[in-house]
Structure formats: C-alpha cells, structure tokens
Amino acid sequence: MSFPILSLTIWLPILAGFLIIALGDGPARKLAAATSILTLLVSLPLYFGFDPTTAAMQFTESVAWLPGFNINYDLGVDGISMPLIILTTIINVIVVISAWEVIKDRPAMYLGSFSIMTGLMIGVFSALDAILFYIFFEATLIPMFLIIGIWGGPRRVYATVKFFLYTFLGSVFMLIALIYMYKQGGSFSILSMHELALNKDQQFWIFLAFLAAFAVKIPMWPVHTWLPDAHVEAPTAGSAVLAAIMLKMGGYGFLRFSLPVTPDASSFMDTFMIAISLIAVVYIGFVALAQRDMKKLIAYSSISHMGFVTLGIFIAFRLIAKGDDAGVALGLEGAIVQMISHGFISAAMFLCVGVMYDRIHSREIADYGGVINTMPIFAAFMVFFAMANAGLPGTSGFVGEFMVILASFKTNFWIAFLAASTLILGAAYTLWMVKRVIMGPIGNDKVAALTDINPREFWMLAILAIFVLLIGVWPNVIGSVMHASIENLVQHISTPKY
C-alpha cells in the first residue's frame, strides 16, 4: 500500500480540530491556520498526482473495519470526487482567514469545529464504502449544528434545529436503502453496489430513498426551505462552508449513488427531476429577486444554481435516449464545473456580505447604499463576484451554466430556454442588489463611516477571485481530470440493469 494521502487529509484536520479545542483560545488561531495550510498542502498531490487517463479509483486504501458486517474502511477518489476535495481544502483556508479577528466568542471551539468538519467533508467525498460514506455524511451535521447554534444570528436555534432535522430525515431513508442493498448484494462497497442487479421496483424505491437524502442536501425545490434559514442565521464562515461544500454533497451523492446504482429508475424519473430543477432555476430566481436580506438573496441564488446542477445531471437520460454520448458528458461535466464554481463564488459572496456585516451589523439591503464611495477596493471585489454569480463570460460562473444550457439545447428547446432564463434572472437579482448596496450616493451615516478592507480581507477575497478567473478562462483545469471518470459513468448509466 502506498502512502495514505486520503487518510491523512481526512484525519489531520479532525485530530487537529480536537487539539485546537483542547488547547483553548490562546494558540487557536495560529494552530488552525497551520492546520488548514498543511491540509491544503497534503491534499495537493491528489490533484497533481492524479492520473486523468483512467476512471478507476485512485489513491485507494482498504482496511477491514467491521468484518462481521462486511464494512470496510475503503477510500479512493476519481475525477468526480477529487476536485471537490481540493475545493474543500481551499475553502478551509479561507474560513480560517475569515474568522481571524472576527470571532471573539470561544474562537478555539469555532475554529476547531470547522477543522473537524473539513476532515469529515473530505471523508464524504473519498469514502468508497457506503456505511463509511453515511457516517461522514451524517457526522458533518454535528459541527454545523453547533456552529450555527452557538455563533449564529438571533433565530439561530430555530434555523439549526430545522437544518439538522431536515437533513437527518432525508438521510435515514438512504440508510434503509443501503441496508436493503447489502441484503441483496452482501456488500457495502459502493462500487459493487454500482454493479448490483436490481429490478425496476427495487430501483424505484431505492432511487426515492436516495432522492430524499440528496434532494434535501443539495437542496432541490420544494425541500429547500431549511437553506435560507440556515444561511441567514449561520456565522459568515458557516454560510460559506454550507454553500461552498455541504450543498455539493447532495450533487456528489446523485453522481455517486443515484445515477450508477439506479440508472433505470433515474431514467424513468428524469422528466420529474428536470421539471423540479427548472422550477428551482426559474421560480427560486424570482424569489431571490424579492429578497431584502442580502444573505437570503444569496441563499436563494444558491438554490437556483443548484437547480442547474441537477438539471445537468438528469438531462443525461434524455440525451442517452438520443444516443448523444458527447452531450451526456457535456451535461454531467457542466454540473460538476457548476458545483466547483459555485463553491468559490457563493463562498465569496457570503464573505463579502460578512465583510459589510462586521462593520455595520446589518444584512438588510436597505441599510446600505453607495458603499463604493467609502470602500472602493471592496466594491471592486463585490462587483466582480456578483458578475461571476450572474454568469459573466470569463468567470467560472459562466462555464458550468453554458455547458448545461448547451446540453439542454440538444434535447429540447424549451428546457434550454427556461434554463437560459437564469442568465437574465441571475443578472437581475445580483446586479440589482449590487446597485442598491454598492452604487449610488452614500445612503446613510453608517455607510459614510465605513473603512475599506484590510489586507486580511483583501487576500481572502483575492484568493477566491483568482480561482473564479482561473476556472473561467481555463476550465480544463478541472475538466481535464474528470473526462475519463465521466465517460465511464456515461457508459455505465446507458446500459440498463435489467
């Protein structure tokens, strides 16, 4: 067995997180910074050492864990999960920077929780055993529950309990489905579940169980209502992690479980899935337009963007029916690029709101106006990320949306038409917000007293901006690593299981 990079990237932040909590508030910040940078460095070989020519799992580790239950500690990554792991480790660094001087109440617990959560999320993306996946998937709820509940806004208790129960309800059905498949196939290995022969009814029910788990997590309309509450009440870094990574677990779940395990049921349900994805894109876009709270607006914009991800995933079956394998791959890759890109952009948007919130302690759009006059550098960043959120070409926001719309065009004009309406809606709600908050004359005395961002905030936003631009102008930076895996997935889902 080679060097266990994956285990190290999972357990380093988790153990360091406990250490940070144990050592108390004194060395917490430095320790957290060191951990996050070290974790990022440890995770980099996953990208640079990745072999893009194969769809097989790489960096695999396997240890028998509970032989009686046939549960193994199986880890490995392919082109779908690896970019998400890198995203997680990058966002972790940003989180530490963002919390540096902002969190005054129990910083050790705060930073420790984030560190532990980072490890758990990497575990979600690298687990190849279904029970191990489930454990990581559920365990991430605990730190997030505490983060929102302890450091959140006024309605934090309501928001965090709703967040926990909603996601917990979704995932227990998945647990039953996993147990059922174990009964059928005698293994909890995800890869062997992919090969498990299931008839139509079995697939249908298993698909629904997965849907309950992942639709809540990503979230899809109409089970999205926990997200605006959680986002609004969470502390800034909590919102950023929630939007940037936790939502991606839902999308990843669709790609890792729903599609390969129940391809026929996914195909059978695709119209339904496409329909609710489009509702998310269009209806939630309008909902975002009506928001007065900036965080809520970005939260709704996240749901709308995640609608693109599910659209890109489920449009695949329409294209398979047409025999257009290239189109299928385009849609799926678009979905993944959209996930990664949204990870950077939404984190950046939440951090921008956080920067203003730290100064004025309000998230209401109406309390701002003319911020550009007092915070010109910040305004530049905010406008840039807003543009990226609206899907401006040259930024990462454009790439994923464009790929998904292109794939939609190959199936049906009206699907593509509705999907493309997001380019207008997204521009409308984001830019309108920017107009009211950033542009214009100075709105009130508080805005007049604002000071521009300090170097810490500058670098925090600058790092994210670099990645947004990098993916925007050179999408192949993530595209190249996932081709083989996506092709393999396309092939797998185009063959019926019965």
Add this chain to the structure above:
Amino acid sequence: MDNLQIATPEIFLLAATCAVLVVGLFTKATSNTVYWLSQLTLVITLMMSISQLGSDTMTGFSGAYTVDSLSASLKTWLLVVAIGIFLYSRDYVGARKIQRSEYFVLGLFAVSGMMIMVSATHMLTVYLGLELLALSQYAMVALHRDNGRAAEAAMKYFVLGALASGMLLYGMSMIYGASGSLDLNVISDILAGNGDVMSTERTIGARFGLTFLIVGIAFKLGAVPFHMWVPDVYEGAPTSVTMFISTAPKIAAFAMLIRLLVGGLETLNADWQQMLAIMAALSVVVGNLIAIAQTNIKRMLAYSTISHVGFLLLGIVGATNDGYSAAMFYAITYAFTTLAAFGVLLAISREGFEAEELSDLAGLGKRNTLLATVMMLAMISLAGVPPAVGFYAKLSVLQAAVNAGFTWLAILAVIMSVIGAFYYLRIIKLMFFDDPVDTTDVRPAGDVTAGLAVNGFAVIALGIAPGFIMGACIAAFA
C-alpha cells in the same frame, strides 16, 4: 462441585453482599466504607465473570443454570455498568440522606438477581432472579421515604410489577401444562416435536402461555402497551435509582427475553414475532412522540427508554441469530449511553437541588464544558447519529429487521428516530446555545469526573471501533 463452580461469581456476590449488610450496621451514616466495600465486591465479581468469558457452555443444577458465552459477556457488561452506577450515585445518595448502606446493599442484591436472570435456563430460576431484582428495585424506589412522589412511584411500581410477575408465572404454568417441564432446554425439545407428539391442544396451550410470558417480559422491558409505569417511576424515584432502573436491568430483561423466547420457545417464533413486531412499532412511535412533550428530563428519558426498547425488539422480531446479536449490542450500548446521561444529571444535582427540569441543563456548556460534552455525546448516541455508538446499534438492528423482511418496521423506526432526534437536540441546544439560569459551579468529585469522561469517550470510541463488543455479541449467538 461442578454445580457450585459455575455459579461462583453469584455465590461470592451474595456472600459478600451479606457481609456488606452487616458492616453497614456498624458504620456511620456519613462514612463511605459501605460504598468502597460494595465497589470492591463488584470488581471481584467482575474479575470472576471475566474469567468465565470464552469458556465452553456449562450447565449445572440439573439444567437450571447455564454459563455460556451469552451469559458470560452479559454479566461482564452488567457489572461494569453497575460499577458506574455506584460511582455516580455515591455523592448523590450521601447528600440526600438516603440510607446509603441500604442503597448499596439493595443494589448488590439487584445485581445478583440480574446475574441469575442472565444465566437462568429454567423457568423457576428465571423467576427467582427476576423477583430478586424486582423486590430490590421496589425498595430502592421507596428509599427516599419522606418524599411523597417516591412513595407513590414505589407503590405504582410494586402493584404493576406484581401484576406482571403474576402474568409471567401464569404463562409459565400454562407452558408447564403443555410441555410437562419447566426446564427451558427440555421445553424447546418437546415443542420441536422430539419425544412426545405435540397434540394441537397442547400447542394451543403453549401459545396461550406464550402470550402471558410476553406480557410479563414486555412489562419488565417497558414496551408499549405495558409501559405505563415507566414515566411515573422514572420521575418519582430518586435520580440515582432511576439511573439504576434504566440501565443494567435492561440488559437482564434482554437476557430473560432471549432465554424464554429463543431458548425455550423458538419453535413458536411465528407467534411471538408478530406480537413483538406490534410492540416494537408501538414503542418507537409512542416513546418518541410523547417524549417531545416532556419538560421533565427524567420523564423524557423514560419515554426515550420506551422508544429504545422498541428498537431493541426490532432486532429480535426477525428471529435470526444476527438479529439477536444486534439486539444484544443494542442493550449493552444503550445501558452505557444512558448511564452517561444520568451520570451527568447526578453530577449537576447537589444538596437540596435536583436537576430534573430541562431548564436545569441550560448553559451547562458554560458551567462545566466536560459534563456538557459527555451529555452531548450521550444525546448524539441516543439519537443514532454517527459516529457515536448508538448509530451502530441502530444500524445493526435495522439491518436485522430488513434482512428478516420487516422493511416496513425499519422504515417506521427510522422516521421515528428523526422525530426522536428533536428532543435529544433540544438538550444539546439548552446546554450549548442558551445562557445558564443557575450559575453555581458544578464541580463533581475527581473520580466521578474521570468516570464520566471515560464513559463519554467510550460512547465515541465504541462508535469508531464497535468490533470489540460486536464480536462478543456475534459469538454469543454463533
């Protein structure tokens, strides 16, 4: 000689208990001598019980008493839990002016009752153990004799408990009538059709008896619809006694269930599976739903117990060996986790103050982070969230239920566990998100703190490496 040898731990325990009783007469009410002697007794008994681990099945007293891998490991865990119970209750009992030597002596008697239940393979031994346990518990509930609620709880417990014992005895007599034996191994043989031919009438008689047995067992476990005593007794009893009732006896009741239903009446499984399935479904629903409405934490934990009994039964309804081991794992880990929860409650209570209402936990995270963390781990585990051990317990019973074709029951159970998660989360919320109402320092004795820390750590560590106990559970039914 062989007969006596297999029962050495029990014989030693009983003899030592009598000695402790006598010592108790001559020590001052304030001294801890009885406590330390009781702990010493338990530790020595534990050593003896550990030495029985891994030995072959041995039967003695004409088949009435058996030592096998099931009884050896259950006894071991029982004793470990009992040691924890005594440790956590020491200061509570001392501060309450409860007759402390009686408390520990009755506790020791109850432990010997439980050990007998675990090893009993004869209906009379089962009954003997059960009554030894039950009578000690009735007295323990009533120990706080000036407290009206405790007296009421004891009365209720005694009347209903006696009724249940009566049911159990009646069921045993019916089965004796049908099979002509009280020895569970013999009954098993006869019902399976070896020996005399079982006539239809006799089978009906056995079924009739089975129904009454199940009533008795369900009462002792606290399964719906025989759960009425649980909340009242939990609330009324002194917290240390509540802790006693809610932890170790569940392991013993599980053993009794296995001995009677699996050891004796496994051929009638089609009959008892249905009954247990209904009770399991009702228990998870009623327990979880009513727990939400509770403001008294002891009542809340009582309903939580009821729901967990439902989960435990989920493992047994399938009538498979995997399921029995899953239920065994559930019983053991449940006892551990609840022990930690009650241990924290006892640590917060002090002289003249009972931590009973949910609001008493408010802000515990700020008052004593360690205790709050232990409590949080216990709640996470009871809610069944990984990586705490409660998750594996739930996973294994759900798996057993699904494998046996009770998928509907498994789905019902997981939905209810989400509802259950709400009231466990509420405790975490109170401890960590709210500000303390009562800002008195919470500073339990050093050994209690250490015990709680180990207990809390075990809840997580067993979750990450459950193979240790799971292996023993699988071996018990191999």
